[in-house]
Amino acid sequence: MTTIPAVLVGGPTLYFTYGGYGFLTDPTFDEPGVYEGGSRLRKLTGPAVRPSALGPIDVVLLSHDEHADNLDNAGRALLPEVPLVLGTAESATRIPQVAGLVPWQEHRIGDVTVTAVPALHGPEGAEAVVGFVTGFVLEAPGEPTVYVSGDNASVDLVRRISERFPAIAIAVLFTGAANVGAFGDTDLTLNARTALEAAGVLADAVIVPVHAEGWLHFSETLERLVGIFEHAEQGHRLRVLTPGERSDLA
Numbered sequence: 001m002t003t004i005p006a007v008l009v010g011g012p013t014l015y016f017t018y019g020g021y022g023f024l025t026d027p028t029f030d031e032p033g034v035y036e037g038g039s040r041l042r043k044l045t046g047p048a049v050r051p052s053a054l055g056p057i058d059v060v061l062l063s064h065d066e067h068a069d070n071l072d073n074a075g076r077a078l079l080p081e082v083p084l085v086l087g088t089a090e091s092a093t094r095i096p097q098v099a100g101l102v103p104w105q106e107h108r109i110g111d112v113t114v115t116a117v118p119a120l121h122g123p124e125g126a127e128a129v130v131g132f133v134t135g136f137v138l139e140a141p142g143e144p145t146v147y148v149s150g151d152n153a154s155v156d157l158v159r160r161i162s163e164r165f166p167a168i169a170i171a172v173l174f175t176g177a178a179n180v181g182a183f184g185d186t187d188l189t190l191n192a193r194t195a196l197e198a199a200g201v202l203a204d205a206v207i208v209p210v211h212a213e214g215w216l217h218f219s220e221t222l223e224r225l226v227g228i229f230e231h232a233e234q235g236h237r238l239r240v241l242t243p244g245e246r247s248d249l250a
Contacts, residue, residue: 027075063150
């Protein structure tokens, strides 16, 4: 299987090369600070790598644009420099650079097929409060199938995605149990328990947890996630990345 070089910038921001292209998920490059809005967010950790040190960024995979922990000021300023930005149809109405996709819609880049897949940023009906989110599945000849969850909290949706793409070999899961109190104790992203459930749905896929730390509203630590997986004898499936260090996803 082809190797996929990657570097974790921090939060949800992962750079990797796939099918000859450089992909970047949810750009966040601001230093620590506070973001006002519908919910007050506090960023605790700055980026481990600047965009200029990553390599060519050919495609941004933007799960959504409404929240600063997925698209901050520096990330937003980067978008006009990127040849292709894929996101939700709603994001495309707000950001000129975004090519909007609806769930299950495909976009071809050379030999790479990117499919938008459903994501739910909280419990059923969360869209009315937090907006619409998308995940992505990447396929290319000779490459492993990669799933990028975006800010998804639904294991049922992961199950639907796995049924359509049974060959998923690498799953980049946004974890951290994000919670700003909008739905009480119900998290906006996967927590350790639901991430383990999602891993069970995804057969033997390598699990790459991102968006697991660096913000005050993350209610679980990466250490807890690792502990839960190890307790369930699934720790071998985790590929935990150190921010700023280059490694291979596969």
